[in-house]
Amino acid sequence: MAEPDKQEFTSILKKQVSRRDVLKAAGIGGAGILLGAAGVGGAFALADVLPDIQKKEKTDAIIPFYGKHQAGITTRPQNHIYFASFDVTAENRKDLIRLFQDWTEAAAAMTEGRPVGDESDNKFLPPHDTGEVLGLSPANLTLTFGVGPTLFTKNGKDRFGLRKKQPAELKELPKFPLDSLEERWTGGDLCVQACADDFQVAFHAVRNLARIARGKAVLRWAQAGFQRTKQASSKNETPRNLFGFKDGTVNPDVNDPAELNKYLWVQPGDGADWLVDGTFLVVRRIQMFIEVWDRTSLKEQENTIGRYRDSGAYLGQKHEFDPPDFEKKDANGEYYIPITAHVRVARGDGKEKILRRSYSYTDGIDPKTGTFDAGLLFICFQRSLSEQFIPIQTRLAQTDHLNEYIVHRGSAVFACFPGAKKGGYIGESLFS
Ligand SMILES: C=CC1=C(C)c2cc3[nH]c(cc4nc(cc5[nH]c(cc1n2)c(C)c5CCC(=O)O)C(CCC(=O)O)=C4C)c(C)c3C=C
Numbered sequence: 522m523a524e525p526d527k528q529e530f531t532s533i534l535k536k537q538v539s540r541r542d543v544l545k546a547a548g549i550g551g552a553g554i555l556l557g558a559a560g561v562g563g564a565f566a567l568a569d570v571l572p573d574i575q576k577k578e579k580t581d582a583i584i585p586f587y588g589k590h591q592a593g594i595t596t597r598p599q600n601h602i603y604f605a606s607f608d609v610t611a612e613n614r615k616d617l618i619r620l621f622q623d624w625t626e627a628a629a630a631m632t633e634g635r636p637v638g639d640e641s642d643n644k645f646l647p648p649h650d651t652g653e654v655l656g657l658s659p660a661n662l663t664l665t666f667g668v669g670p671t672l673f674t675k676n677g678k679d680r681f682g683l684r685k686k687q688p689a690e691l692k693e694l695p696k697f698p699l700d701s702l703e704e705r706w707t708g709g710d711l712c713v714q715a716c717a718d719d720f721q722v723a724f725h726a727v728r729n730l731a732r733i734a735r736g737k738a739v740l741r742w743a744q745a746g747f748q749r750t751k752q753a754s755s756k757n758e759t760p761r762n763l764f765g766f767k768d769g770t771v772n773p774d775v776n777d778p779a780e781l782n783k784y785l786w787v788q789p790g791d792g793a794d795w796l797v798d799g800t801f802l803v804v805r806r807i808q809m810f811i812e813v814w815d816r817t818s819l820k821e822q823e824n825t826i827g828r829y830r831d832s833g834a835y836l837g838q839k840h841e842f843d844p845p846d847f848e849k850k851d852a853n854g855e856y857y858i859p860i861t862a863h864v865r866v867a868r869g870d871g872k873e874k875i876l877r878r879s880y881s882y883t884d885g886i887d888p889k890t891g892t893f894d895a896g897l898l899f900i901c902f903q904r905s906l907s908e909q910f911i912p913i914q915t916r917l918a919q920t921d922h923l924n925e926y927i928v929h930r931g932s933a934v935f936a937c938f939p940g941a942k943k944g945g946y947i948g949e950s951l952f953s
Pocket residue numbers: 762764766767768769770771772805807808809826828863864865867868875896897899910913914917927
């Protein structure tokens with residue numbers, strides 16, 4: 522019987538298998554057996570345990586690629602994101618369609634945990650799949666595809682005969698006051714949002730899509746992001762951002778189709794028939810001055826956001842999901858939730874709702890200042906940019922107290938296709 526070594530054990534634990542599951546799978550029901558590396562000697566064979574664990578993970582870890590809507594929008598946010606923006610270099614419509622067809626086939630395979638392309642025995646050619654996820658589960662991988670305004674028209678040119686299909690809504694966002702956008706984090710003809718519970722799986726997906734795109738599209742910018750993992754907390758609580766606050770509490774109910782049709786999915790009559798059941802994505806790379814924040818009093822932090830840091834409740838309330846009372850005043854006659862608090866300004870009169878699905882990022886340091894380049898890869902989905910994101914961001918840019926601690930460095934908008942049907946391809950409605 523082979524004895525598991527310490528490294529193998531760490532890997533079992535990382536797979537979030539409880540001690541009881543391991544014992545059960547190994548056929549050892551009794552309590553009192555210590556699983557520390559030193560204490561396991563000969564208790565059971567690792568090989569006896571792994572297949573069951575992996576089988577369990579495989580079935581749990583697949584999110585269907587095909588469907589009415591693309592996955593990765595109302596999907597419960599996975600632990601990791603790798604977001605990539607591409608510029609199209611294909612010169613004709615046929616090659617562009619081919620790219621979407623090839624991406625569809627690869628995306629369907631990868632989300633099911635299959636390698637990209639056929640396996641080849643020819644050792645004199647590069648393998649079709651880059652190989653780093655062989656033996657891994659797909660880890661709830663979702664791949665969400667979108668097209669930016671410049672795919673339709675660039676410098677006044679109708680690039681692929683798509684000008685008539687460009688939704689009136691799909692244009693560059695206005696420049697908001699305080700924006701400090703950099704070309705290297707901005708724009709793009711196409712986007713791929715890869716989310717997974719394993720970073721290697723998410724990165725592998727984009728890496729392979731970029732390989733497939735060779736000669737048809739090139740990477741323009743990319744950003745990795747993270748949330749706390751399910752290993753760190755199996756409770757399904759709202760994740761915290763790098764300012765330490767719960768972020769994502771107020772969102773449309775993804776289980777309420779009426780709400781989603783109202784705020785998320787493009788509807789017939791919205792002016793872009795090919796996009797019905799799709800949605801608009803906004804991504805903003807927002808740097809957060811975490812060193813400045815860390816020198817700020819808790820009271821100032823909470824007044825800036827308008828919620829308590831620890832409970833996540835609105836100021837003046839007890840629990841995270843208690844509704845706000847924006848009129849409530851303290852003993853000094855001051856509003857509990859200040860006029861410039863982020864949540865008050867973001868909510869406005871409550872008419873605009875967006876589906877936020879953001880991730881934290883950290884990207885080393887700014888060599889000039891020695892401070893972290895860290896922040897929020899803010900992502901939101903909505904049925905209309907002009908009636909949802911733009912009015913909210915216009916208000917925030919004008920009066921949000923949070924502006925003292927953040928700066929928007931990157932920005933892009935994309936129209937995310939409806940879901941693909943088996944046998945069809947992503948983006949098909951745009952070309953038919
Ligand atoms: C244009 C939209 C928004 C941007 C950009 C944005 C940036 C941003 N937000 C936080 C932190 C929090 N935001 C919270 C709530 C919240 N934020 C927006 C919109 C944008 N935020 C909305 C619509 C809301 C909900 C408002 C409401 O009705 O209460 C919260 C509170 C918890 C929550 O509801 O998620 C936090 C915390 C940061 C740090 C940030 C930029 C870096």
